[in-house]
Amino acid sequence: MSTATGTRTIPYIAACTEALRQLLREDPDVFLAGEDVAGYGSVFGYTRGLLKEFGPKRVFDTPISEEGIVGLGVGSAACGLRPIIDIMFMDFIGECMDEIVNQMAKMRYMFGGKAKLPVTVCTMAGAGINLAAQHSQSLESWLCHVPGLKVVMPATAYDAKGLLIAAVHDDNPVFVIFNKRMLGVMGEVPEEMYEVPLGQARIARAGTNFTIVATGRMLPEAMEAADTLASGGLDVEVIDPRTLQPFDTETVVNSVKKTHRALVVHEAVRFGGLGAEIAAQLQEEAFDYLDAPIGRVGAPFSPVPFSPALEKLYVPDAAKITAEVQRIVGKAG
Amino acid sequence: MSTATGTRTIPYIAACTEALRQLLREDPDVFLAGEDVAGYGSVFGYTRGLLKEFGPKRVFDTPISEEGIVGLGVGSAACGLRPIIDIMFMDFIGECMDEIVNQMAKMRYMFGGKAKLPVTVCTMAGAGINLAAQHSQSLESWLCHVPGLKVVMPATAYDAKGLLIAAVHDDNPVFVIFNKRMLGVMGEVPEEMYEVPLGQARIARAGTNFTIVATGRMLPEAMEAADTLASGGLDVEVIDPRTLQPFDTETVVNSVKKTHRALVVHEAVRFGGLGAEIAAQLQEEAFDYLDAPIGRVGAPFSPVPFSPALEKLYVPDAAKITAEVQRIVGKAG
Amino acid sequence: MDIPKAKLLDLHERMVRIRVFEEEAGKLMESARIPGALHLYVGEEAVASGVMCNLTDEDQITSTHRGHGHLVAKGGDFKKMYAELFGRATGYCNGKGGSMHISDMDLGMLGANGIVSAGPPIAMGAAFADKYKENGSVAVAFFGDGASNEGAFHEAANMAATWKLPLILLCENNGYGEFTPQARHQAVKDVADRAIGYGMPGAVVDGMDAIAVYEAAGEAIARARRGEGPTLLECKTYRFYDHVGIRGMGVSYRTDDEVLEWRKRDPIQLLEQRLTEAGVATTAELAAVHERTRAEALDAIKFAEESPFPEPDELLRDVYYVKA
């Protein structure tokens, strides 16, 4: 695998940039717009160099106007372009939820199928770097509840590139939710363009005794927990849904039918998070196979605190996942 | 019960108006603001007469500026007033989600407990009267996912009055989600002020064989389904959570421990709706008591269609609930 | 008037088509033959028609909750429109949109919209696409005086001005945002004044004078086509019927006098008077337009009412685009 032609080990952030570059090269109707994505290359640096290569017609900065920015995406997509829109922090989607939910998501349906909206929205979620309550949220469950949207959350460099390309190639509105703490994570990434198909989960680690479903930044934590648990004799299967909407129920259900126990992990607040939906589906689809209730690990029911002393208690991690698996396994007796 | 002093049978809408009137009379710091709530008495008519009694200082119309309207609520509440804010249709909260989620919900926490925000937001949810995709949504699960907010959804005239009063008396931001199809529903309502305590579910119908948890407009549908099922020998308990956040898990869990089977019903889209959270909690808390998976009935995964021919297929009703209970009971064998 | 006769007659016909469409639609609503709520455009015909006479099918518009007039003026088909109001499978949106989401992408009509001020950002995006493709097209965002207080308007206006997009922000100021008079929802008299804050030209036009609208919109549109950027055009107009339907919900918020005063300036009568005075058309010729339009409307209503409802499988269709 590591010697496949043109595959290098590069950081997640470079995989994002490469995907954008290739997408912009591939199709003159693709453009990239957002706050400080051009001149500055985004505050996260993931669009650096693109203005230089593609010029200000294709890559440009917008005013600080999230509702307008999404409107730019909706209107131009409806007129045949293929916009890539950046909403700097996921926390800011509250500024443009109407445009996302009542326009972008519904236009096609409301117009009886006569509109096509190939628009991609990139945004950055996640806590853990002391940015406090308004720059740390994971709000994907809002979007997943909205018919008409697709939502992906890449957890590896490979998926960051492949999901972003698939998102832009898709003829529907797709949200690509990156995680700010993953930008430096290294991974093997082919040089050429490739798609990670939307709607397909990945078995990140095969196992037989227990299933952990982990999204985004929680994937490496779950992998670490699985290692720890392995030394205790539990052979954990770890699944990365990759696409959150449409959700690949089948892969997860099949795993649980085999392992009989599962834990869902996400960074978002536990109450009302996507984990609730996944747990609900699992008990619906695999009820007779379950030896224990489906567990859920997510953030506690509070805003994200600034103090490092509290934030480290707030964000789920391998230790919490391990403990929760052990509790469930214990319970299952 | 029907002869309690000062109790009359009045419509849900009149219960709302009465609560507002009594709240405005009780406390000079209470005011009511929203689009066309004063001169016109709201497009739903539930604030009619209040301008006349309280004058334009206490009851007034705002520009069409949802973000500003919520800001009015946040800023004035932080400065000691007790605002009641109306967001005409729940579909419009996308216009003010930032103000709701990043300001209203978090200010107290971010300021280390030094702010108090006694603000109530009233809004109208629900489909079924051919208002199409942007005037029919039930988006409560977004709000329930946000720490710092409380959310109630009255399903009877009694609760409309009592929950609204409790919401305004509460020193936290509370959303009161009415349903446009319930405004004419009659119920017994005491004349005097009373609170329906936030966070307490109500057993709307006691039963032993099966639990239906139904919110808002789905309560009467669930009651009808329970009647139908009773004639088939199934003694259904129906629970109305009344408050969605904080959710009264205990009442629901206790019921399920007794009945061993449950169905959660809401008008919102099923995927990612509050039903997912309730189902997830139930299987966590009552796993060993369950004879069948927790079922969920909600709207299908599409925007709300305009055509009556489609909308009647879209909105859950007694028939769908009955069928789903029968399916679950059959499955449970 | 150095406007060609054909153009003037075109202008007139569009106005009559709106009027007739709306009167019949209003009756359908009041008699509950159709479901849902209609926001009628009667009284404001000069605005949509005056603007649309300057556009082709390649130009885009975004509309409002009061959207029938815009679609009719842009060339909307009565049959598909009425069928949509009836919620039938033959409607513009297969019955799934209804009055508030009626649209025709082929005519560049990007939808009526149930969200106040949702149009400007979308039209701004459309104008961006026009500029990007250098196709010489423009986009027009219709919105009301009430809508001008939404943040969405502000953001779209600023972006359009900053990027010199071929966008016309077309404010239909009918004096009320729903039931709230303008003076109680904004401190300015002219929404057009807001143009100054974005660095674009703004102008006020008599929205009951179809020719004035035609000419002012024509200038703004020409300017946009020349790549000189957006314009905020405010047309002072009035809705002759209520906010919703013909009689509304029976709560009075306008005086009878005010309504009568405005009705005296009926935009169709005003234009007809000018056309006959100028010898462009005879009274009989103009009356004939009304008549044949009425016949077309009644015929379309019949078609609509006889059309089938969408099949159940339509419920979940077109939530997403699916490759064929």
Add this chain to the structure above:
Amino acid sequence: MDIPKAKLLDLHERMVRIRVFEEEAGKLMESARIPGALHLYVGEEAVASGVMCNLTDEDQITSTHRGHGHLVAKGGDFKKMYAELFGRATGYCNGKGGSMHISDMDLGMLGANGIVSAGPPIAMGAAFADKYKENGSVAVAFFGDGASNEGAFHEAANMAATWKLPLILLCENNGYGEFTPQARHQAVKDVADRAIGYGMPGAVVDGMDAIAVYEAAGEAIARARRGEGPTLLECKTYRFYDHVGIRGMGVSYRTDDEVLEWRKRDPIQLLEQRLTEAGVATTAELAAVHERTRAEALDAIKFAEESPFPEPDELLRDVYYVKA
């Protein structure tokens, strides 16, 4: 200058307090002694100080992501401020807010804010409360040139004007919205021009001239206190350090020349020059202010760094108000 000497010295002291607080805070960030990101106010001291010299603790302000300066000028306590930046239990927000949410409700400082343009709607609500209570207080919303493009600003401005609220919309135009120069985020040169569209007065002030800001803000505030409604005041200013921290992230978006040109108009030096020339204070007296402030800051930093972190149970506290 017919401003009392005490007022002038007060103005100067507030500016110095901001400068010193920020320089030390910047060092703490660059040396990673504190977590998170800081947006420093250095260069803009005249604005916060000039405004705040007109306010009492009963007046409210809302701030921005660049909020330390506003809190210092409003009388913020160095110990509680630094402790907050350190994420300690003794901080203003018990360590839960940090730089971007630093606040002191007792001083009427309704929070720094991580959401651009979140301040104006909240300040508008505060101004509404002032009017409602007829307490003679005013609210001031600070916001940037970049923030003036958000819909939230627009909605708040329109509401304040419509209701004649005692609100000052105080634009700190430092020429950049994050890294985007003003000319690329809006077509107007003066944000103050937007006032016209709301029907309120607007004015441009030299934001490096503390006395000019003091006087212009004083007028607007007096007007608001008289019940005559809001004003949009734009102060042209500049941030001497980067958008985030002192050196930022090393991507250049301003020329060195531009920065140097603005630094020549250091607002503190400008004021000190005027004060000494007018004989209001000697150079030594002014220097003493810097010195004692620096000592206070270092002392406060020591206090902060020695303070305990919040206990784990603080995590779930104050999500809701709970009756005692």
